Amino acid sequence: MTVLVRGTQLARLLGQWHALPGRRRNPDYLALASSVRGLLADGRLALGVRLPAERELAEALRVSRTTVTAAYRELRESGHLNSRRGAGSWTMLPGGHRVASSGLWTPQDDLDMIDLGCAALSAPPQLVPAARAAAEDLPRYLGGAGYHPTGIVELREAVARNYTERGLPTSAEQIMVTSGTQHALDLVLRLALPTGGSVLVESPTYPNALAALAARRARIATHGLAPGGSGWDAELLLSAVRQSRPRLAYLIPEFQNPTGHLMSAELRERVVAAAHAGGTDLVVDESFVDLPLDGTPVPPPTAVFDRHSRVISIGGMSKPYWGGLRIGWVRASAPQVQRLAAARVGVDMASPVLDQLVAVRLLAEAETIVAARRTQLAAQRDALVAAVRASLPDWQVVVPNGGVTLWAELDGPISSALSRAAEEVGVRLAPGPRFGLDGTLERFLRLPFTLPAAELVEAVHRIATVRYDLDRAPTHPHRRQPAVIA
Ligand SMILES: Cc1ncc(COP(=O)(O)O)c(C=O)c1O
Known part of the structure; x- marks a missing residue:
């Protein structure tokens, strides 16, 4: 089914297209075409969608129809638009790039980029030796069916040990291994967020977390982080949790992506208390916890302050080790882990055993x-x-x-x-x-x-x-x- 973008929707996406600072007096049609290409390049305008009719867009942008006609012609010539007489114009990519039905791009390798x-x-250089060693470990598992919805025990134990060493006593039953932190977030949202539920996130935040929330049709409120200082405004954050009582809050307390901020122990404790009081579940993304620089001390895990199973921690191997491993995890209460595993079998059953064994080998050399x-x-x-x-x-x-x-x-x-x-x-x-x-x-x-x-x-x-x-x-x-x- 073709998605049609309305004139007013495209106008909103285009924003200040005609008034970019520093823009020389290029003709309007070139600026318009260039802005549409920019939206495509950012992924904010999907591929294969039908653009509004020229007259409709001209009205929405308050420009002449000739401007839109010329911009569409320009986009056709650069390979970003495919038009069929009488049927409309669809966004596309130049150079024969294809788009999967999922809307994912399939970029060519561009070595200069x-x-x-x-x-x-x-x-890291240790990856290949770890993979070789893991292959040696594999026979231990070959006698079984290979499905471990919560993860293989030795990896769950290694991850649990890590939490315990960070000051948060954790057993292997509280760990579920996932295919990356993103997968962990998606599973947690399936469990903890009803469709259309309210969520509080930092702004700015990690874009793919927003994508996971969009998939749950979450109603999203934001807490604005200051670029400098300590980032979070404690009073504003706490009153956002207390007053709007979101179903869930998603936070990145360690070296937040993208700002790099580190949340203090005091604020962690207060956020957990506010979340408990308001009935909010906290999802804490610890993707960067292993990467303090300059000897910066990292406060205890947010879940240390949790006495009511309100905090679910997610993390993984991607940032300190390698994203291509696709190993992440959830730390939650043992019953929550069981529920997550039950949800998971309807999604991907389990993570690959070999990759988990590689992770075990790498974690053994963590230091x-x-x-x-x-x-x-x-x-x-x-x-x-x-x-x-x-x-x-x-x-x-x-x-x-x-x-x-x-x-x-x-x-x-x-x-x-x-x-x-x-x-x-x-x-x-x-x-x-x-x-x-x-x-x-x-x-x-x-x-x-x-x-x-x-x-x-x-x-x-x-x-x-x-x-x-x-x-x-x-x-x-x-x-x-x-x-x-x-
Ligand atoms: C905050 C945050 N969460 C999750 C992810 C995704 O991690 P993974 O590759 O483990 O799925 C990233 C990756 O950039 C991230 O920055």
Whole structure:
């Protein structure tokens, strides 16, 4: 079934398309076409949807029909629109890219592209030896059917031990292994959030968490984080929990993605108390807990303050180890874990045994691996900060003391426009609005420091070259390829 985008909907998505700061007097139709391409590149406008009729869009944008006709022609010529006389125009991709029916892009490998859309490290050198050793461990499991909906016991024990060492006594029965933290979040939402339920999230927050919430048709309220200082405004956060009593709150207390903020122990305790009082379940995403930098002490896990099974913690191997492993987990009460496992069999049955064995092997070397990651990340962060300060001195960056991302405050509401321009010089960015709900956050840009320092410096150099010339004619209009943000 084709989805039709109405003129008013597209106008809302396009926002200030005609008034981008720094835009030279390009004809309106080119600016309009370029903004539509930008929406496609960001994934905010889906592929295969039918755009409004020219007259309808012209009315919604209060421009002449000729402008829209010319913009649609421009989009057809660049391969972003497919029109059939009398039937309408559909969004598409140039260069024969295909889109799965899920709406997922299938980007080609582009070796020149520096991908700052993904905040994830490449695999550590210990991965291949761990995989070899895991293959040796596999025969122990081959006599059984191989389905372990809560995960293999040795991995559950290793994860439980980790929590216990962090000051939160945990048994293997309280751990369920999942296929990544994202999967953990999806399962928890299935269990804890009725369709259409109310949820409180930080703004900005992790975009794929918003996607998981959208799949539950959640009614989302936001708590705005300050770019500097401690991030969370304790009084506002607590009164948001107390007054609006959301069904669930999703928080990232350790080196929050994207801001890098670390929540204090005191606020953790107060949030848990407020959640208990208001009947709110807390889902705490600990993706970055292993990655403090500069020796920063990490407060105890949020669930330490929980005496009423109100806190469900999720985490995984992706950030300290490797995203390609697809190993995550949930820590909850033992009965909750059983309910999650029951929900899971209707989804994917269980996680692959071999991958879990690799995870066990890697966790056995956690100290060495994670220490090297922290050293690497601190050096890359410092190189990125230095490059931004040298080449883009008008930007404000607060140096995070952990995690993998900088949240830069730009010198204007230019994040989406800059991301489109950067794509043309071979840098893929995740613009600020991807981390919020309503197209705001245009003054911000997330810059991960997960790539080698030389690539980060080169990326900043390229971004700086396009910063002051945002609306020049695209030199490679066909290179734009939205991709995974993680
Ligand atoms: C806060 C947060 N949660 C979850 C994820 C997804 O992690 P995984 O790869 O384990 O599914 C990420 C990845 O970027 C993240 O930043």
